[in-house]
Amino acid sequence: MSKTSPNAAAQSRERRVWYLIAAVIVAALPLFVTDSYWRTNLIVCALNILLAIGLDFVLGYAGQLNLGQSAFYGLGAYSSTLLVLKLGLPFWAAFAIGTLMAGAAGALLSFFAVRLRGHYLAIASLGFAVIIYQILLNWISLTQGPLGIYGIAPPPTVAFPGLPQIAFGDLRNLFYLTAGFTLIVYVLLDQMVHSPIGETLTAIREDEVSAASLGIDGPKWKAFAFAVSSAAAGAAGCFYAPLVGTLVPDAFFVSESFMILAMVIVGGMGTLVGPVFGAVLLTILPEFLRSLGDMRLIIYGASVTLAVLFMPGGIVEAFHLLRHRLFPEGEMR
Amino acid sequence: MNPAAPKQADPPTPLLEAHRLCKNFGGVRAVQDISLTISAGTVFAIIGPNGAGKSTLLNLLSGVYQPDAGEIRFAGLDLVGLPAHRRVRHGLARTFQKIRLFKQLSVLENVLAGYHTRHSIPPLQYLLHGAAFRADARRCRAGALDLLEFVGLAHRAAVPAGSLAYGEQRLLEIARALATSPRLLMVDEPAAGLNGAEVAALLRRIANLRERGVTIVLVEHNMDLVMTLADRILVMDYGERLFEGAPGEVQAHPEVIAAYLGAEAL
Ligand SMILES: Nc1ncnc2c1ncn2[C@@H]1O[C@H](COP(=O)(O)OP(=O)(O)OP(=O)(O)O)[C@@H](O)[C@H]1O
Ligand SMILES: [Mg+2]
Numbered sequence: 285m286s287k288t289s290p291n292a293a294a295q296s297r298e299r300r301v302w303y304l305i306a307a308v309i310v311a312a313l314p315l316f317v318t319d320s321y322w323r324t325n326l327i328v329c330a331l332n333i334l335l336a337i338g339l340d341f342v343l344g345y346a347g348q349l350n351l352g353q354s355a356f357y358g359l360g361a362y363s364s365t366l367l368v369l370k371l372g373l374p375f376w377a378a379f380a381i382g383t384l385m386a387g388a389a390g391a392l393l394s395f396f397a398v399r400l401r402g403h404y405l406a407i408a409s410l411g412f413a414v415i416i417y418q419i420l421l422n423w424i425s426l427t428q429g430p431l432g433i434y435g436i437a438p439p440p441t442v443a444f445p446g447l448p449q450i451a452f453g454d455l456r457n458l459f460y461l462t463a464g465f466t467l468i469v470y471v472l473l474d475q476m477v478h479s480p481i482g483e484t485l486t487a488i489r490e491d492e493v494s495a496a497s498l499g500i501d502g503p504k505w506k507a508f509a510f511a512v513s514s515a516a517a518g519a520a521g522c523f524y525a526p527l528v529g530t531l532v533p534d535a536f537f538v539s540e541s542f543m544i545l546a547m548v549i550v551g552g553m554g555t556l557v558g559p560v561f562g563a564v565l566l567t568i569l570p571e572f573l574r575s576l577g578d579m580r581l582i583i584y585g586a587s588v589t590l591a592v593l594f595m596p597g598g599i600v601e602a603f604h605l606l607r608h609r610l611f612p613e614g615e616m617r
Numbered sequence: 618m619n620p621a622a623p624k625q626a627d628p629p630t631p632l633l634e635a636h637r638l639c640k641n642f643g644g645v646r647a648v649q650d651i652s653l654t655i656s657a658g659t660v661f662a663i664i665g666p667n668g669a670g671k672s673t674l675l676n677l678l679s680g681v682y683q684p685d686a687g688e689i690r691f692a693g694l695d696l697v698g699l700p701a702h703r704r705v706r707h708g709l710a711r712t713f714q715k716i717r718l719f720k721q722l723s724v725l726e727n728v729l730a731g732y733h734t735r736h737s738i739p740p741l742q743y744l745l746h747g748a749a750f751r752a753d754a755r756r757c758r759a760g761a762l763d764l765l766e767f768v769g770l771a772h773r774a775a776v777p778a779g780s781l782a783y784g785e786q787r788l789l790e791i792a793r794a795l796a797t798s799p800r801l802l803m804v805d806e807p808a809a810g811l812n813g814a815e816v817a818a819l820l821r822r823i824a825n826l827r828e829r830g831v832t833i834v835l836v837e838h839n840m841d842l843v844m845t846l847a848d849r850i851l852v853m854d855y856g857e858r859l860f861e862g863a864p865g866e867v868q869a870h871p872e873v874i875a876a877y878l879g880a881e882a883l
Contacts, residue, residue, distance in 0.1 A: 292754050296746055472744050479743045479750065480729075480736050480757075487730040490719035493681065497713075498797055499705030499734035 299478070303471050310463045314456045323455040327527055329567045330463040331520045333470075336547040336559035338516025341473055343545075344553035345482060346509035347489025351541045352393060352409035355416035356386040356514035358536030360521025362420060362427060365436055365531055375439045379522045386518020387511040394510035398503040413538045420533035432532035436525045452526070462523045469516055474556050485509055546588045552598025561599045632657040632801060632832050633678065638687035640673055647673040648684075649856040655801070655849075660823065660833040662843045664867075665853035671836045672714050674853070675803050678834070679711045680704045691801070706734050708800035712790040712807065714836070720779030724770055724789055727778050728761040731796025764792040768822065783810045791822070795831075802826065803834040808842050820845060844868065 317323055335353055342350050364382030367373045373381070397408040420427050427433070438452040439461065452458045476482060484505055487495040492502045525531055543566070551562025566584060573583055595602050633655040640648040648670045655661040663671045676682045678689060680701030689696040691707060719727050736757065742750040765771040768788040773781060778789060787807055794802055804823075808816050816839060823846055827833055837843050843850060844864045852859040852873050860870050867873055 292758070293751060296751070475744050475746055479746065480733065480738070480753075481743055483726065483730045484733055486722060486726075487719055487733075490721060491717050493701075494713070494717040494719065495730070496681075496701040497679065497705065497711055497717075498731045498793065499702050500730075501700075501702045 296478075299474065303467075303474075306467055306470070310460070310467055313463075314459055320455050323459055324527070325568065325571055327455065327459050327462050327523075329564055330459065330466045331524055331527070332544070332547060332563040332567050333560050334462075334466045334520040335517050335544045336551065336563040337466075337470055337473055337556055338513045338520075339544050340548045340553055340556060340559045341477070341485075341516070342506075342509040342513035343548060344555070344559075345477055345485040345489065346506055347485075348394070348506055348509065349406040350390075350409050350510060350513055351406050351538075351545070352390070352412040352416075352514070353517050353544045354536050354538055354540035355413040356390055356517035357521040357524070357540065358416055358420055358533070359386045359389055360518030361525045361531055361536070362521075363518075364522040365433060365525045366426065368437075369433070375437075375526075379439075379519070382522045383515050383519040386521065387515030390514025391507045391511035393514075394507040395503070398506070410538065410541070413541055417533055417537055420536060427531075427533070430533060432530055434530050436529050436531065438526045458527060462527070465519065465523070469519070470556065470560070473512070477556060543584065546584050550587050550591045550598055552600030555600045558598050558600040565599070630657050631655065632692055633834075634688075634690045635678065636688040636690075638674070638677055638689070639685045640670075640677055640682060641685055646856045648677060651687075651851075651853070651856075651858055653851055653861070655832060655834065657800075657832050658827065658830055659848040660827055660835055660846045662835045662837060662847035662850045663853060664837065664840075664843055664850060665859070668855075669853040670856040671853055672805055673856075675711065675805055675834065675836055679709060679803060705797050705799075708798075709803070710794040710797045710799035710801070711803040712787070712794050712805055714805035714809070716783075716786045716790060718778040718781075718786055718789060718793070720777065722778060723775055724765065724778050724781065725758075725761055725774040727789055727793050728764055728796050729757055731793045732757045732761070734797060761792075761796060764795050767795070767825075768792045769818065784812070784815045787811065788819075795826075799831060801832045801834065803836075805836045806838060807835070808837055808839040816842060 313326060314323065317326055335357060339350060339353050342348050360382040363385050364375075364378040367378035367381055368375055393409060393412055394405075397405045421429055423429070424431075438458065441452065442450040450457050452461060477485070484495070484500055487498065487500055488502050488505055495502060521536075524535070528535075547562035547566050548559045549562070550566060551560065552558025566587070570583060573579060576583075591598055597604075631654045633653075635651060635653050638648055638651045639646075651670075651674060653661070663674060665671055673682065677684050677687075678696075680696070680699060680703070684697060687697075691704070691709065694707060696704060696707075719730060722730070736753055738750050738753050739747075762771060762774065765774055768791055770781075770785060770788055770792065773785065778786065781789060787810065791802075791804065791807065794804075807823075808819055811819060820842055823833055823835070827846075833846075835843065835846065847864055849861065850864060850867045851861045852867060852870075860867060860873050862870070
């Protein structure tokens, strides 16, 4: 009977334990990773996880392929940076506006693409990514085009009375900031997908006509999922600018969307934890292959192809299969 | 006049009224000038040969299509222009002739999805589950299991909906539609593909629903089921209304026999 009625309270407790474990890992990582090169990679990892879980929310749950993630990433990065540079806004205000702007752009895109499904929505979002890239490249008076924006300052130092100051020029602190933010977003998304919102989005993914017959407003929920997804990308962009210190349009070229898609697919879409593994793997692995130059792209392509062909559920499915092999009668959950 | 007529004492209150509905697909007049009045607490059957327009009529009533002309009123509310998902909140639910379950989700999850309009969770608890969230989850889960019990699928709650036998899938669609707590349930060929015992069980369940006060619109080819259950029957042919009446009148109507019951009745 335990299989048909798993205790919801126990599941929710188990989830909280996992959140805690993740928090401990985040807290401990900089203790083991001390050189600045790898600390920078850890931060890039955190941002890629943010981009990937955002994409998975709309793709894995609502079933809508969003290939505009690179554009929302760029929107967040450029708008927050320009708000600080041109209007003198404080970083965190610019962060909030940049994130919301990306989210609103996502909702609008979904709203106009509401009649498009499957390939057409994917193509519309891809078109959006191309347009945003071209704007970043050609609106030179605003973005300085291919020359880029240089010398972007880190987020302002935080000082609590009686405690040492926290400066985000320090990579350890910047890691805690970005990874902590990513963890919070993960927890919020995880809570949502394990709520009736998750049921609603998967119902839309499975059959929109059927979902409507249960009172589900497909266009509204798709716009919601798109907004959440693109806001996550926008937030990642807001952190990207001060991390790198430089913004050039090429960082937000359309291929970035496919990189993020690869992370989701390799990790296993439709589970939030999958894209985390996918993002870590596809961020860290290429660092070991740096000497191979453009071979890195081939690694990306090959891993996605292999995942789609042999393991459509990605790393998460591989893990489950392995566990099944090792403990055949041990029921999961 | 008719001594057998059971409950003609007080005039029944109409729950759903349609007036001169029309729907064309290109040159095909799928529904033409159909008017109907469905009383609360009754079973209203729609029969007719293949392609007569029964499913299209159901799609008009449920909001999958909007009519080219005509009116639909549900408990006094004008439904024309209202999208399908908005009609659910007013108490309309339906199943599909071509089964449309969420195949990858479990049987229980399919029914839980039907609770979409019936949750009571404070918005912030979607982001951080609290006591009210868990209470809502328990309530919906218990309700969903009750509905699965009602259709005889409780023992299948954990399996993917796609792995159910055909007849079971039809029953699951009914349970999922009932999860919206409808006042009017429209079922499109619920007995298609069911064996004799399953049809008998289906008949009991529909009768049971009517006793609970749910009004039923039944599109069905199985004449035993229709004649046993229906209070009123609308006979359609080529998108048009051929006849409407009580089961006895329909069986006696020469045109209906010719057009539809045909050899079976002779
Ligand atoms: N979406 C559509 N597009 C074009 N034609 C349609 C569409 N839906 C139905 N039709 C046509 O409308 C007519 C009525 O079809 P409908 O499905 O309503 O019949 P039905 O009475 O339900 O038949 P059956 O008993 O076979 O289910 C048919 O000629 C059908 O081909
Ligand atoms: Mg039909």
